[in-house]
Each structure stands twice: as structure tokens, then as C-alpha cells.
Amino acid sequence: MAKIKPGKNTSKKEVIIKSASVLFRTRGFSAATMRELAEAVGVEAPSLYNHIGSKSEILQAICFKVANAFNDQLAAIETQQVNTISKLEHIIRFHIQMMMNYYDEVFVANHDWKHLEEPYLSNFLMQRRNYEKRLVAIMEEGIRKKECKNLNPFVVVLTMLSAVRGLEFWQRHKKNISVKVLEDDMVNQLLKGITAK
Amino acid sequence: MAKIKPGKNTSKKEVIIKSASVLFRTRGFSAATMRELAEAVGVEAPSLYNHIGSKSEILQAICFKVANAFNDQLAAIETQQVNTISKLEHIIRFHIQMMMNYYDEVFVANHDWKHLEEPYLSNFLMQRRNYEKRLVAIMEEGIRKKECKNLNPFVVVLTMLSAVRGLEFWQRHKKNISVKVLEDDMVNQLLKGITAK
DNA sequence: AAAAAAAACTAATAAGCGTTAGTTTTGTAA
DNA sequence: TTACAAAACTAACGCTTATTAGTTTTTTTT
Structure with a gap:
């Protein structure tokens, strides 16, 4: 199963936020779901909360x-x-x-x-x-x-x-x-x- | 209790659509709810469906x-x-x-x-x-x-x-x-x- | 290699969603 | 006034939502 792969100077939080930027742009903030974001990141939805506080x-x-x-x-x-x-x-x-x-x-x-x-x-x-x-x-x-x-x-x-x-x-x-x-x-x-x- | 009051040449459907235009603009389509729309129109949410097919x-x-x-x-x-x-x-x-x-x-x-x-x-x-x-x-x-x-x-x-x-x-x-x-x-x-x- | 910390997982919660069903009220026409 | 249709109501359904709890796996540190 895919893991969050942070680059040299990018924390996992930053990876999530970048993925969220793409997702929110395409779907809109309200329509975008944390499950969609999780899939884009390659993780289950609750795991996101180890890195971010809330949507x-x-x-x-x-x-x-x-x-x-x-x-x-x-x-x-x-x-x-x-x-x-x-x-x-x-x-x-x-x-x-x-x-x-x-x-x-x-x-x-x-x-x-x-x-x-x-x-x-x-x-x-x-x-x-x-x-x-x-x-x-x-x-x-x-x-x-x-x-x-x-x-x-x-x-x-x-x-x-x-x-x-x-x-x-x-x-x-x-x-x-x-x-x-x-x-x-x-x-x-x-x-x-x-x-x- | 307030009723939908259509004007001379405006059907109740048109009244709903106009209210929805204001609501969708302020809240965004996805974030706006049918219950909010109903309140703006002055009616309970299910009553809207006597006039419109869906959100x-x-x-x-x-x-x-x-x-x-x-x-x-x-x-x-x-x-x-x-x-x-x-x-x-x-x-x-x-x-x-x-x-x-x-x-x-x-x-x-x-x-x-x-x-x-x-x-x-x-x-x-x-x-x-x-x-x-x-x-x-x-x-x-x-x-x-x-x-x-x-x-x-x-x-x-x-x-x-x-x-x-x-x-x-x-x-x-x-x-x-x-x-x-x-x-x-x-x-x-x-x-x-x-x-x- | 053992211990500690970080981050993943599964399961589940309460709340809110659009919408349907069934019933009652309201308005209109005979 | 009675009959009919339109449109309101209450109750509820099935689904999805963000998020939490508790546990297991992975990674890092000692």
C-alpha cells in the first residue's frame, strides 16, 4: 500500500496540502471529501489526521x-x-x-x-x-x-x-x-x- | 405560516429559483442545503419538491x-x-x-x-x-x-x-x-x- | 536488538444531506 | 357546499460526511 512520500524538504503535511489544493480546485472545497483527499494521498482518511487538524x-x-x-x-x-x-x-x-x-x-x-x-x-x-x-x-x-x-x-x-x-x-x-x-x-x-x- | 407568494407573472418555481440564486451565490452550490433554501422561501424543505425536481x-x-x-x-x-x-x-x-x-x-x-x-x-x-x-x-x-x-x-x-x-x-x-x-x-x-x- | 515515537490501520459515531411517503391543509370551480 | 387539485405539512429513510477511538504496523532512536 502506498505511503505518503515526503521529498527532501517537504513534510507530509505539505504533501497533503498540495494534494488538497489540486482536489479543492477541481471539486470545490465543499464538494471535496476527506476520503477523496486520502485516496489522492494514498492513505485511509483517518490517517490524514495524524498530520492535519481538520479539513x-x-x-x-x-x-x-x-x-x-x-x-x-x-x-x-x-x-x-x-x-x-x-x-x-x-x-x-x-x-x-x-x-x-x-x-x-x-x-x-x-x-x-x-x-x-x-x-x-x-x-x-x-x-x-x-x-x-x-x-x-x-x-x-x-x-x-x-x-x-x-x-x-x-x-x-x-x-x-x-x-x-x-x-x-x-x-x-x-x-x-x-x-x-x-x-x-x-x-x-x-x-x-x-x-x- | 408564510407561503410562497408568486407575483403577477412569476410562478412559484421561479420564486424558488431566484431564492436559490441568492443562496447559491452566498454559500456556494455544494454548501447550500435544501433546508436553507426552504427557509429562504418560507416553507419546509419537502414542500419545495412540489415545484422543482431536484437541487x-x-x-x-x-x-x-x-x-x-x-x-x-x-x-x-x-x-x-x-x-x-x-x-x-x-x-x-x-x-x-x-x-x-x-x-x-x-x-x-x-x-x-x-x-x-x-x-x-x-x-x-x-x-x-x-x-x-x-x-x-x-x-x-x-x-x-x-x-x-x-x-x-x-x-x-x-x-x-x-x-x-x-x-x-x-x-x-x-x-x-x-x-x-x-x-x-x-x-x-x-x-x-x-x-x- | 530493544524501546519509543510516528503514522498507518479498522471500526464506529453523531450529524447532516437530498429526497420520498403518506397525510392534512388550502385554494378553486361546480 | 361539495368535490377536486395543488401544495403544504410531519416523519422518516438511506446515504455520506468529518471526525474520534482504539489497535497495529512501521520507522526512528538508543
């Missing part, structure tokens, strides 16, 4: 891992001494890369955060709101310095965030379009539009 | 109502004798309006279609793919006629679709930003970009 705890681990990654990267970009358009470009590219490299985790964080329990739910939502506000602040600076059009900064930021989030639908076109074309064309469209001059 | 049937009704609305509108736009940018603008504005007027239904169709049962699942996905292809065809024509930049049409279309889909997050900012500003700024950004000339 909900797994969701917490996934959501906050993603949230932390985005927060850390934004903090780094905020301190950069470059113009606003460059900052926005960096952010867009980072979102795209997160989507490519941590597809399952980002998807789950985007879709199933509502199933977090308190106080994790409130904490997560607070972090999201804060993230949006920091992006809006960047955009507002760009407008002030006349680098950006005078559009509603909230609209711009959420349009950008939504657009990159839409990369969820891209996994199935992954083979047809290179990541470079994807990144460049998306940055181009969001920052400069699609209308020919 | 799954409700999801089907929601998803295909939304799919039909988008398909019909796109068909109308396709026959219009206007330039490509105008067509894309119409499509974006229609998506925004659908999001504003049928928020719950569109949200559920976007999030919970994966819980449709066969053959409805395959049918729904086929319609989605077809919809995307028709949008790509419009964008390709725009590139051919030099109305649009030579960007990857798939990237452009899915960026647009994703951006308008992101209006899901907008309900909470509804009071701060008028629909007109929202529509105009979003169209402006997606078609002409945010960078100042």
Missing part, C-alpha cells in the same frame, strides 16, 4: 500561503524607485507568474475563501481589502504625476486584478500560447489598450 | 438562463453593421449590465457550473467554448481591418471576459461608483489602455 485547517493553510506571497511581493514593489506604470507592470507580471506557478493554490484562495471559519475569514478579507487599497494608492500616484489617464483608480485596479485572475481559464490554452506572449500582450492591453493608434 | 435541476435552470441571455445578445451584435471596436464595446457593456441586473444568477453560472450533471455539464461547456470562439472571430476581424493592435486575440478576449467578470467584487462598491463611470472607465481601459498619451 478547515487545510483551507486556511492554502489561503494564507497565497495571501502572504502577494503581500510580500507588493511590499517589495512599493519600495522600488520607479514610475507608476512600471510598478503596475511588475504587479501584473507577478500575478501572472503566481497563476502559472501556483495555479491550484491561487485558484482555491480565490474561490473558496468564503468557507474559511472565523476569525480566519475576517482576517483574510481584511488582507484583501488592504491589498486593493495599496494598489489604488499606486494608481492614484500615477494619476497625480500625469503618468496615467484620469480614470477611477478603483475601476482600474479591480479591472487589472480581475483580468489576471481570469488566467484561471488559461490552463487549457497553455500549450497554444507561450507565457511570454501571454504576459506581454496582457500587460500591453491593460496598460495601453487594444485600439490601434 | 441539481435548479442549478441547471440558473446556468442555462444565463447562457441563453449571453448567446442571444451576441447573436444580435454579430449582425450589426458597425466596426469592431463598437462591437467589442457593446459586448463589454452588455456583460456589465448583466452583472448589475442579474448578479446572483451570473455569479452562480460562473462559479458553480462545474456541479452540473451530465449531459448538462458538457452542453454548458460547449456553449462557453463556442461563445469565446465567436468573440475571438470578432477580434480577428478587427486585427485584419487594422482597427485593433496585433495582439493575440485569445488573450484579448479572455482578458476582457475576465475583467467584466470581476464585477463580482463590485457589489460592495456599488454605492461609491456610478454604473456610468464604471462602464465608461472599464471600456476605456480595456479598449484604449490607461497610459496617458
Whole structure:
């Protein structure tokens, strides 16, 4: 019978969480069962509880891992001494890369955060709101310095965030379009539009 | 005891489906229970089955109502004798309006279609793919006629679709930003970009 | 090799699920 | 007012859920 095989630096808990990310993405958190997760890991369901506390705890681990990654990267970009358009470009590219490299985790964080329990739910939502506000602040600076059009900064930021989030639908076109074309064309469209001059 | 109160032209089945749209949006299809739905409608759970066949049937009704609305509108736009940018603008504005007027239904169709049962699942996905292809065809024509930049049409279309889909997050900012500003700024950004000339 | 710790197993629990059966109430038409 | 149909009710079924208890196997440490 198959055992949990942790790699060099991955604990069994991390293996379970990675499997759960894939399972939760495909089935959704509520529809996914611990028995399904156990089968994916290669173990009986009760054995999972030697490594994790509960189903909900797994969701917490996934959501906050993603949230932390985005927060850390934004903090780094905020301190950069470059113009606003460059900052926005960096952010867009980072979102795209997160989507490519941590597809399952980002998807789950985007879709199933509502199933977090308190106080994790409130904490997560607070972090999201804060993230949006920091992006809006960047955009507002760009407008002030006349680098950006005078559009509603909230609209711009959420349009950008939504657009990159839409990369969820891209996994199935992954083979047809290179990541470079994807990144460049998306940055181009969001920052400069699609209308020919 | 409260009864199901159908309006002039709304059957009790429609009342149930509308309540289910709100419930499924807030709780997610899998997490939502028939007992919760019954309470929202003001009835005991088994009474629902005098009007609907199953929980799954409700999801089907929601998803295909939304799919039909988008398909019909796109068909109308396709026959219009206007330039490509105008067509894309119409499509974006229609998506925004659908999001504003049928928020719950569109949200559920976007999030919970994966819980449709066969053959409805395959049918729904086929319609989605077809919809995307028709949008790509419009964008390709725009590139051919030099109305649009030579960007990857798939990237452009899915960026647009994703951006308008992101209006899901907008309900909470509804009071701060008028629909007109929202529509105009979003169209402006997606078609002409945010960078100042 | 023996002892201790970690992690697997089987069995079972209480709770909640969608749904059905059977009955009673309500609304409508003759 | 009586007859009929629609739609509500209560009770319950069979199934699945996450999780716990108790035991055995495997791995690690001494």
C-alpha cells in the first residue's frame, strides 16, 4: 500500500496540502471529501489526521500561503524607485507568474475563501481589502504625476486584478500560447489598450 | 405560516429559483442545503419538491438562463453593421449590465457550473467554448481591418471576459461608483489602455 | 536488538444531506 | 357546499460526511 512520500524538504503535511489544493480546485472545497483527499494521498482518511487538524485547517493553510506571497511581493514593489506604470507592470507580471506557478493554490484562495471559519475569514478579507487599497494608492500616484489617464483608480485596479485572475481559464490554452506572449500582450492591453493608434 | 407568494407573472418555481440564486451565490452550490433554501422561501424543505425536481435541476435552470441571455445578445451584435471596436464595446457593456441586473444568477453560472450533471455539464461547456470562439472571430476581424493592435486575440478576449467578470467584487462598491463611470472607465481601459498619451 | 515515537490501520459515531411517503391543509370551480 | 387539485405539512429513510477511538504496523532512536 502506498505511503505518503515526503521529498527532501517537504513534510507530509505539505504533501497533503498540495494534494488538497489540486482536489479543492477541481471539486470545490465543499464538494471535496476527506476520503477523496486520502485516496489522492494514498492513505485511509483517518490517517490524514495524524498530520492535519481538520479539513478547515487545510483551507486556511492554502489561503494564507497565497495571501502572504502577494503581500510580500507588493511590499517589495512599493519600495522600488520607479514610475507608476512600471510598478503596475511588475504587479501584473507577478500575478501572472503566481497563476502559472501556483495555479491550484491561487485558484482555491480565490474561490473558496468564503468557507474559511472565523476569525480566519475576517482576517483574510481584511488582507484583501488592504491589498486593493495599496494598489489604488499606486494608481492614484500615477494619476497625480500625469503618468496615467484620469480614470477611477478603483475601476482600474479591480479591472487589472480581475483580468489576471481570469488566467484561471488559461490552463487549457497553455500549450497554444507561450507565457511570454501571454504576459506581454496582457500587460500591453491593460496598460495601453487594444485600439490601434 | 408564510407561503410562497408568486407575483403577477412569476410562478412559484421561479420564486424558488431566484431564492436559490441568492443562496447559491452566498454559500456556494455544494454548501447550500435544501433546508436553507426552504427557509429562504418560507416553507419546509419537502414542500419545495412540489415545484422543482431536484437541487441539481435548479442549478441547471440558473446556468442555462444565463447562457441563453449571453448567446442571444451576441447573436444580435454579430449582425450589426458597425466596426469592431463598437462591437467589442457593446459586448463589454452588455456583460456589465448583466452583472448589475442579474448578479446572483451570473455569479452562480460562473462559479458553480462545474456541479452540473451530465449531459448538462458538457452542453454548458460547449456553449462557453463556442461563445469565446465567436468573440475571438470578432477580434480577428478587427486585427485584419487594422482597427485593433496585433495582439493575440485569445488573450484579448479572455482578458476582457475576465475583467467584466470581476464585477463580482463590485457589489460592495456599488454605492461609491456610478454604473456610468464604471462602464465608461472599464471600456476605456480595456479598449484604449490607461497610459496617458 | 530493544524501546519509543510516528503514522498507518479498522471500526464506529453523531450529524447532516437530498429526497420520498403518506397525510392534512388550502385554494378553486361546480 | 361539495368535490377536486395543488401544495403544504410531519416523519422518516438511506446515504455520506468529518471526525474520534482504539489497535497495529512501521520507522526512528538508543
